[in-house]
Amino acid sequence: MLQKREKVLLLRTFQGRTLRIVREHYLRPSVACNSPLCPQPAACRNDGKLLSAEVTHYMIPDWKVVQDYLEVLEFPELKGIIFMQTACQAVQHQRGRRQYNKLRNLLKDARHDCVLFANEFQQHCYLPREKGEAMEKWQTRSIYSSAVWYYHHCEDRMPIVMVTEDEEAIRQYGSETEGVFAISFKNYLDNFWPDLKAAHELCDSILQSRRERESESQETHGKEYPEHLPLEVLEAGIKSGRYIQGILNVNKHRAQIEAFVRLQGASSKDSGLVSDILIHGTKARNRSIHGDVVVVELLPKNEWKGRTAALCENDSEDKASGESPSEPMPTGRVVGILQKNWRDYVVTFPSKEEVQSQGKNAQKILVTPWDYRIPKIRISTQQAEALQDFRVVVRIDTWETTSVYPNGHFVRVLGRIGDLEGEIATILVENSISVAPFSEAQMCEMPVNTPENPWKVSPKEEQERKDLRNTHLVFSIDPKGCEDVDDTLSVRTLSNGNLELGVHIADVTHFVAPNSYTDIEARTRATTYYLADRRYDMLPSVLSADLCSLLGGVDRYAVSILWELDKTSYEIKKVWYGRTIIRSAYKLFYEAAQELLDGNFDIVEDIPEFKALEEQSRQAKLEELVWAIGKLTDIARHVRTKRDRCGALELEGVEVRVQLDDKKNIHDLIPKQPLEVHETVAECMILANHWVAKKIWESFPHQALLRQHPPPHQEFFSELRECAKAKGFFIDTRSNKTLADSLDSANDPNDPLVNKLLRSMATQAMSNALYFSTGSCAEQEFHHYGLALDKYTHFTSPIRRYSDIVVHRLLMAAISKDKKMEIKENLFSNKDLEEICRHINNRNRAAQRAQKQSTELFQCMYFKDRDPDTEERCVADGVIYSIRTNGVLVFIPRFGIKGAAYLKNKDGLVISCGPENSSEWKAGSLHRSQNKVTSTTAGGQSVTFHLFDHVTVRISVQALRCHSDTIRLEIISNKPYMTPNTELCHQSSLLLKSELVKEVTRSVEEAQLAQEVKDKVLQEEYQEYCQTKGRSLYMLLEEIRDLALLDVSDSCAM
């Protein structure tokens, strides 16, 4: 029986108006209680997430506690939390969508032990509001009475603690019902979680920041910023074209002055604007923060301004920022914010002296975010002095019109400034990468594989899978030391004389059930993160390095694709997809496979699988394997040629793999000339990805996950074309085919770097390859420009990429559909898949940024504390790859460093190069033309720098307290750097880079050791805060990008 009630809601809008809303409200005899103690689970229909059975009490937060302390309630240590519908609605109405979404995600997340109880739909819990009763009072009363009902519903077996900030409620309800308690939040933490230090600190910090805000709002201040316009006005304005919607992007190098709004949604089509909109100055930004979705009003044309074209601090990566000096561009001001995309920010507290200079209001401290694009934040804390040597995480709470800076609160300490672990933790937080150790719940889902209890192929799987163990010679080719083998290959002759090519991929989805803890964690991470000296896995190692890994000599589950090829033309006749059992015969490393391919059989000594064999069978086995590698290479060449004809690009941006020695130290990077066998493996993987893409798209045209690579914008190629012209080359960018061909021929026989730099520029001009759902994109947009394929996806690395896990599930569903079987797998709808793609794309960008930033960290640590005037390593050869008005951008091949070198300094003096590796600053002027810049001193000496000139640079480190250190480059001669004995070749430079990481880590370890001995107490104290655990150095770095030439942040991973 349903009973109807009317509920009157008074909503306060952001502008302070009050809206009266009447809602019909149906009461039910039972709603899901989601408790394992429920006496009638069927009646309650508890079919969702249940509370844990292992708690001593349930905790029910009052509406105000949910509003103010949600961050603390998010601690996974807090268990048995019941969120009342009344409290959730209060959050929704008073805290807005963002906070409400956080709450909803928390409720959905299986890792958090909390549930929703829809108390207002429960007929015995629902309490009408009394005449004259304040909303707040009614909410608290409602929650308390529901808590009492819940207690009795669970047959008085589980005590309930209602946590409220309402002192009157504590007095009134505290002892009203046996077994239902009412206490304050602070009291609750003190009594139940005395050891959860981080939660206590966060709670104090939130409390203090709230008190300060309250007292402040009573003071009257002058307004610093105009009010934001009401949402209705903004929406109407966007519709009519008066306002423009977009994402605020602050220019890192001129954060105080320049921000751009990148047009979004309908605005990009309707406004007639092609460029971004400039937001000049922080006033015009009107409290919006980098990343926010803002609404902009254009200023009249006579107020438009131009962007700055001069070289700035460490300015080496901006796309297309070298040209168009200060031409006025559309300029506007922010009139409202549609979505605040605030995150956790790493900040540095001011030093003691600076605190003193901040003066009277010593409790409110201005802290400086590590990210230049984020404004300073005011933090209320008494710990400022204790925090001054640490990297600290804070959150922003509000930004009032009366305040120059936003207000925030302290969250936690990461580590000491300049300390490797603290700086790495900073990089992780800044990229929103969370890599806590895998949870116990997740580990419980893992299959067992121990010497006493070895994992075995199950009879059931044996029946359902195609068994390739005795019919197929399967083997893997990977970098030396690789543990997580995603992919294996096979090739054989069929009885009809045709060939059969096989690609066999780790069957990760057999072990990872949809929506299991492992699945959710993997989805959240989305990828394995590779930093310069470590990696963070997407899956626990029992899967990634063991049961999923297609190691040699053991039975493994795989998902296979088998193609039947014509014996001579290699034309594909048939294809089969399905689950298999394989036993890889050889786990080869690239160099060994290449040697075999080249007919150098001495390498057999290095292949352990051959060692065990007797001479006679060894010969036969060897011949078999050599035939297979040769055949594969032949097929791959054929497939590659076909793609080349369509214009596949070879860019400077392919993965470089790291070799590890027995102790997991980086031994070497793959040599400068890629081996053909790399291409063989890559081509087979591309083929598999392509065929899977076609298959899942055919089966699920509106909900398949594919990967697109949009064609680049022609205007981004202008710098590439100009640079090539300087060397007399013509780059034809009309199509991927012409681009590929003209890049191939743009080769300076005297300087191989020219071609590499041009390819790197082409990479920079490219768009990023992205995952997308086929339901949200027209078919002609599916195209993969770089690979010249109409459809592409990622299928071959499910151990390391979540996209591949989604694709495996799609493929399995497609096969069962073919067999007219019921599709049991939970497939994502187009809308959900779109959301997941956005998340994965975002995480991939974060992974690339983190990798780049960690490498820069190591580079700085390598050069820090060296005397650049005396140390040999600080002087190196560099190539000029871009000309700016006050300097040049230089690439240093030896260390893979890109950076700016000034030709004019801050005092307006210009560079003058002497005969012996020395330069001076003198009065004079700079003259820049298309491909060169000339510095002329007042005395008449002049020096000219051309594009692609080799120069000698001195490398030093600019230490910054609040931000990451940066490399500084200084040109000391306009001539190439001559090393005393040898010329520099690419290979030695790569070797040096791995040495660099090694050396920095070693010295960090030594320093750490000394520190530990010296002040152990301090060390312990801060270890407690330290987020990353264990310095597992040189963990498998199986896949790292070459940092020498590609700027990882902008390159397009194929």
Ligand SMILES: [Zn+2]
């Ligand atoms: Zn129940």
